[in-house]
Amino acid sequence: MLFNSVNFAIFLPIVFILYWFVTNRNLKAQNILLLLASYFFYACWDYRFLFLLIFSTFLDYFTGLRMERSKSQKFKKMWFWISIVVNLGFLGLFKYYNFFITSFVDVLSNFGLNANLGTLQIILPVGISFYTFHGLSYVIDIYKSRIKAEANYIDYAVFVSFFPLLVAGPIERATHLLPQIKKKRVFNYVQAVDGLRQILWGLFKKIVIADSCAEFANQIFNNSDNLNGSTLVLGAIFFTFQIYGDFSGYSDIALGTGRLFGIDLLKNFSFPYFSRDIAEFWRRWHISLSTWFRDYLYIPLGGSKGGMWVKIRNTLIIFLVSGFWHGANWTFIAWGLLNALYIMPSIIFNTNRNNLDIVAKGKYFPSFKELCQMILTFSLTVFAWIFFRASDLQHALRYITKIFSKSVFEIPIYFNRFASLIVLFVIGIFLIIEWQGRENNFAIERIFTKNLLLRWLSYILIILAIIVSFGKAESFVYFQF
Structure with missing residues (x-):
């Protein structure tokens, strides 16, 4: 269902009326309505991938609870990595498997070797990069003890799949969105x-x-x-x-x-x-993704605290990963690398916050x-x-x-x-x-x-x-x- 379609023009007022005039006195009913509406919205794209969204949501919800209740760091880390590997595994399978296979075959052919490795005829689930990053940030924040695990599954599921942001962001954080979902909302004209x-x-x-x-x-x-x-x-x-x-x-x-x-x-x-300048551009373009990479990749890699070489290395990694996030094509990697080169002078001369x-x-x-x-x-x-x-x-x-x-x-x-x-x-x-x-x-x-x-x-x-x-x-x- 497209935002710029007649279907959405019908869907949105219906949900709005039910939300404020039928379920407005009950927060739980409001959140259930938002969840059902979000799943319907997603199913309109391809109902077959709705299971993947629900599975990913439940995995991170369950993992969060298990990490919080783990009595040892060993088990906490085990549950953490289960969630990370499974989430990135799904993302890699649907989005990057064919890219890696074809790139590997191309490399072998350059050495005169012919490999008959088949690609998968699969459709990329819409929004998978976005809702996967919602779940990853939640799991990472629990592992780092920044937040508590959410006990209410409905509330957590709405956080992951709230229909306005479900298929193309912004990439939300549990610290920002979950408190709003759990709080009673009053209509504000x-x-x-x-x-x-x-x-x-x-x-x-x-x-x-x-x-x-x-x-x-x-x-x-x-x-x-x-x-x-x-x-x-x-x-x-x-x-x-x-x-x-x-x-x-x-x-x-x-x-x-x-x-x-x-x-x-x-x-x-x-x-x-x-x-x-380019640094300012990246503070103003796709802000939720840029800050996600900053908080969950750039800073854990050492940020800008390890000297000039570390700053250059981490900046290069961030932009290459950002390019790769956008798609399984060398063009996106080249785009990310080019932006890294653009911003590098401001990193070297410390003018990136001018x-x-x-x-x-x-x-x-x-x-x-x-x-x-x-x-x-x-x-x-x-x-x-x-x-x-x-x-x-x-x-x-x-x-x-x-x-x-x-x-x-x-x-x-x-x-x-x-x-x-x-x-x-x-x-x-x-x-x-x-x-x-x-x-x-x-x-x-x-x-x-x-x-x-x-x-x-x-x-x-x-x-x-x-x-x-x-x-x-x-x-x-x-x-x-």
Whole structure:
């Protein structure tokens, strides 16, 4: 079930009405309703994988209790590793088995050896990377004695499978979400309206920005060998806004939906394309994943306390693992490595925390220096996204080679000039709105707060843009991860 589908537009109000008007006096009934709704939501994708979600949930729930009740560190560690191995085993089997097998066969073939190792014809369970990381953080936190094991299975299951975040995040922490699930929730009109506003902006990002850009990005990337360099630059820019509109749009809808039910989810995006360096970009892009890797991988590896070599090594590991998390393809590893190289100068010269504030805070325009920094950071990001979007490394390298040829100075080749220019114009309007709202949680959170007429006019224009752009409900890019 897609957020940008008619089915979800029917599903959400039904759950909302049952939640606040039928089960509102009973917290347990509310949580049971959320769990059943979440399982139904997931089963709409593929009911066969619902068992995997339930099994993973029960495994971590049971493991948490066993670790807490273990009388010796030996048994505590045993249960801990059972959960880690099984969870990562499922993730590895479904997501990475074929990648490792084909890569191994390719290596052997380079030495003149032919190996007949078969791949598995299996479907990647949607959201497996996200709910696996929910469970892993919970188990790790119990093992490190940061939290107590949750005794109520329903509450824990809602934490893992709450439907707004189930298939594409944000990646939640038990310390943040579980207390909200266990606490009685009272309907808050202001919070609900704010949630609807964020859902609206998320739909605009997905349907108007991402899906429109996707049409042209796909045409250009799929025909890149026959196009000139300037057109390929345009394709990379289209994909840059596609991936942002798609994923941050999903996150906005997820956070807004959570607010409708009185639950605040972790913020996942904070206007990353206005970043002044790569370190700032990664503090603002997919925040829940970046902080997850920081807390559960970077810091346990030694963080930045072991000298320059340790900092460089750990940073490299983080970005390579992040790339690999995104998909079983060498293109994602190359994308992660490239971002590691981008950020390395700031790690070496200890400038990675220079830009912690909001750019041009309280001002209408950035300084000339800030503008140059943003343009450079954005350009590096666009370049890196080529690897993310390309079908394989050879495709990415051919694409980049074409960009750095003299054909980059030629006039771009448009598949549909008028439509392309319209989309570019809309992207420009989108950037202006995002810039004006960059000090808020999302761009239109405080739009025309002092003028009711202008505010509602803005809502109407956004809704009309969504209706005009709405076609076939397109899946979200991050569902494949």
